[in-house]
Amino acid sequence: MIGRIVQFFGNTAxxxxxxxxxxxxxxxxxxxxxxxxxxxxxxxxxxxxxWGAGFGFVSCVVIIFVSKFIGHQGGIMRDEDYYD
Amino acid sequence: MTDWIHPALIFLAGALVLPLLKGHFRQLWQLAxxxxxxxxxxxxxxxEYGGFNFVGQKLLIAKVDKLALVFAWVFTIMAVIGCLYSLxxxxxxxxxxxxxxxxxxxxxVFAGDWFTLLVSWEIMAFASAYLIFAxxxxxxxxxxxxxxxxxxxxxxxxxxxxxxxxxETGSYLFGPIAETGGLAYSLILISFIINAAVPPLNxxxxxxxxxxxxxxAVFLSAFTTKxxxxxxxxxxxxxxxxxxxxxxxxxxxxxxxxxxxxxRRLLAYHIVSQVGYMVAGVGIGTEMALNGxxxxxxxxxxxxxxxxxGAGAVIHMTGRRKLTELGGxxxxxxxxxxxxxxxxxxxxxxxxxxxxxxxxxxxxxxxxDQRAVIVLMLTVASSGTFLHTGLKLPYYMFFGRDCxxxxxxxxxxxxxxxxxxxxxxxxIGVLPGLLYGMLPHPVNYHPYTGAHVTESLNILMFTxxxxxxxxxxxxxxxxISLDTDWAYRRGSGLFMWVANRPLARWEQMIxxxxxxxxxxxxxxxxxxxxxxxxxxxDAVVNSVARTALRCGAVMRRVQSGVVSHYAGAMISGVLACxxxxxxxxxx
Numbered sequence: 001m002i003g004r005i006v007q008f009f010g011n012t013a014x015x016x017x018x019x020x021x022x023x024x025x026x027x028x029x030x031x032x033x034x035x036x037x038x039x040x041x042x043x044x045x046x047x048x049x050x051w052g053a054g055f056g057f058v059s060c061v062v063i064i065f066v067s068k069f070i071g072h073q074g075g076i077m078r079d080e081d082y083y084d
Numbered sequence: 085m086t087d088w089i090h091p092a093l094i095f096l097a098g099a100l101v102l103p104l105l106k107g108h109f110r111q112l113w114q115l116a117x118x119x120x121x122x123x124x125x126x127x128x129x130x131x132e133y134g135g136f137n138f139v140g141q142k143l144l145i146a147k148v149d150k151l152a153l154v155f156a157w158v159f160t161i162m163a164v165i166g167c168l169y170s171l172x173x174x175x176x177x178x179x180x181x182x183x184x185x186x187x188x189x190x191x192x193v194f195a196g197d198w199f200t201l202l203v204s205w206e207i208m209a210f211a212s213a214y215l216i217f218a219x220x221x222x223x224x225x226x227x228x229x230x231x232x233x234x235x236x237x238x239x240x241x242x243x244x245x246x247x248x249x250x251x252e253t254g255s256y257l258f259g260p261i262a263e264t265g266g267l268a269y270s271l272i273l274i275s276f277i278i279n280a281a282v283p284p285l286n287x288x289x290x291x292x293x294x295x296x297x298x299x300x301a302v303f304l305s306a307f308t309t310k311x312x313x314x315x316x317x318x319x320x321x322x323x324x325x326x327x328x329x330x331x332x333x334x335x336x337x338x339x340x341x342x343x344x345x346x347x348r349r350l351l352a353y354h355i356v357s358q359v360g361y362m363v364a365g366v367g368i369g370t371e372m373a374l375n376g377x378x379x380x381x382x383x384x385x386x387x388x389x390x391x392x393x394g395a396g397a398v399i400h401m402t403g404r405r406k407l408t409e410l411g412g413x414x415x416x417x418x419x420x421x422x423x424x425x426x427x428x429x430x431x432x433x434x435x436x437x438x439x440x441x442x443x444x445x446x447x448x449x450x451x452x453d454q455r456a457v458i459v460l461m462l463t464v465a466s467s468g469t470f471l472h473t474g475l476k477l478p479y480y481m482f483f484g485r486d487c488x489x490x491x492x493x494x495x496x497x498x499x500x501x502x503x504x505x506x507x508x509x510x511x512i513g514v515l516p517g518l519l520y521g522m523l524p525h526p527v528n529y530h531p532y533t534g535a536h537v538t539e540s541l542n543i544l545m546f547t548x549x550x551x552x553x554x555x556x557x558x559x560x561x562x563x564i565s566l567d568t569d570w571a572y573r574r575g576s577g578l579f580m581w582v583a584n585r586p587l588a589r590w591e592q593m594i595x596x597x598x599x600x601x602x603x604x605x606x607x608x609x610x611x612x613x614x615x616x617x618x619x620x621x622d623a624v625v626n627s628v629a630r631t632a633l634r635c636g637a638v639m640r641r642v643q644s645g646v647v648s649h650y651a652g653a654m655i656s657g658v659l660a661c662x663x664x665x666x667x668x669x670x671x
Contacts, residue, residue: 006414009414077564
């Protein structure tokens with residue numbers, strides 16, 4: 001059982017199917033985010049449906065590119081034998 | 085005292101006996117000791133144990149309360165898991181070190197006074213360092229040495245702080261430290277945040293943990309940083325600077341994890357990131373925030389152990405640790421993949437996994453304390469957590485480009501240990517009441533509200549969407565990342581250069597100067613002083629002696645032994661005195 005699930009996710013032949021499932025999941029959870037009860041929230045974004053989706057996407061993109069920029073341009077990433 | 089056994093003593097006894105045992109008896113012992121410790125925690129009742137007076141100071145070996153018990157529970161549970169995971173390791177020394185490490189961590193957790201804490205703290209540093217040295221090889225030895233140097237420095241700061249604190253307050257009982265502006269406050273705080281790996285004092289962790297043995301790293305990931313969180317909760321609740329340090333720390337680990345190629349170093353940077361939530365919680369200092377820190381420490385120890393066990397299993401079976409050299413292992417290691425992913429879902433705070441019920445408590449506490457910026461920083465960090473431990477690491481390690489290796493699943497004891505941790509990760513997530521019931525303060529928090537669940541799912545799944553869209557930008561590169569350990573790794577080079585070049589040259593110059601100039605003048609001086617001694621001092625001494633001899637000879641002739649001579653001399657003397665007197669008086 002576990003083995004078959006893992007094989008399914010690993011198999012590159014299923015790429016299209018996996019994307020379809022993934023997109024379906026995204027649609028469902030965004031839809032759910034619009035339906036849930038929002039009776040209280042500390043900040044405005046707590047009352048904003050779809051906030052999580054946008055925030056998750058944007059912060060992931062920011063993390064990737066800001067980190068890579070700091071790593072490459074800030075002199076953080078060095079050759080593996082730097083300390084030798 | 086009779087109905088209470090300090091679990092540290094159980095580990096100490098276990099460590100003493102273990103090297104004497106062999107084969108299956110030793111393996112049995114390896115499991116029996118942490119289980120016995122777990123049992124001793126289970127039957128423990130709050131109270132004070134082992135108090136005594138020492139040179140006029142009250143010391144207290146153990147103080148048991150709810151906070152100490154939360155950490156004691158998770159430490160002993162993790163000890164059972166870690167010992168099962170390392171059951172196949174033959175080196176007795178590693179097991180002894182692990183026992184001493186867990187035991188001393190428990191010593192810190194129960195410490196009722198500062199000296200018990202200090203002693204446990206130091207044992208913890210040395211025992212844990214052995215788990216790095218045991219990996220053998222130059223890289224491990226050097227990393228272990230650096231690790232030890234940092235912790236010894238932290239220990240000295242702690243010692244100094246404790247002595248000053250004791251002088252200020254007159255008590256050595258462990259408790260909250262009031263900010264009086266004294267040096268003790270800062271010294272102890274710095275020594276604590278060194279162990280919590282707060283940037284810029286974080287590099288010892290990410291430098292050393294990936295160099296440890298496969299099984300050693302599992303223990304390391306659990307205890308040192310979490311004892312630091314424990315003592316911070318005890319001594320520094322509500323310290324404003326910790327809120328910001330924690331939030332920065334949560335992001336710091338995330339940024340470095342993007343750049344990292346070594347699988348266990350990536351996980352180590354996520355220890356830094358996750359401990360950031362706990363540090364921030366301590367800084368916020370409300371009951372809910374402290375509950376959040378304690379519960380997140382509990383959940384974190386289990387899922388981070390699971391992640392380190394998963395990465396360790398890959399290293400154990402393939403001998404490789406760089407993401408650029410791994411990939412496609414899912415074909416032959418499906419169980420490792422599945423168990424690792426449970427840990428990844430837990431650290432990413434997916435609903436129904438442990439991180440969801442603990443991490444969100446810290447974030448909710450920050451929101452309740454009107455700290456919007458902190459809330460946003462911590463939410464970005466949780467997106468980054470899933471990005472790395474849930475997506476990047478498993479993608480490049482287990483899926484992605486096929487590296488061609490076909491390793492089998494790891495030994496059954498490793499899989500079982502991972503299985504127990506995975507069950508706990510899910511169990512805590514599904515039944516958060518079990519964990520909440522153990523927390524130091526009453527919990528009035530419900531993680532499973534509709535809005536919270538959908539918002540978390542949206543953040544995580546859209547993080548995944550961005551990951552898959554920008555996958556190529558995340559490809560690991562064959563590089564290392566410079567961290568603050570640069571200062572002492574390069575700094576030590578500078579130190580050695582100063583010692584070898586300017587200092588050694590100066591020393592050489594002084595030596596040759598003394599050989600040529602000073603030594604010659606000293607010789608000449610000595611020659612003249614010898615002449616002066618012989619011709620001057622000796623001559624005077626000799627003539628005085630000769631004069632004394634001559635006088636003696638003359639005196640001998642005067643002493644004739646005839647009474648009439650002595651009488652004549654006396655009479656003439658008396659006459660001479662009278663004559664002198666008359667003469668002087670007349671004058």
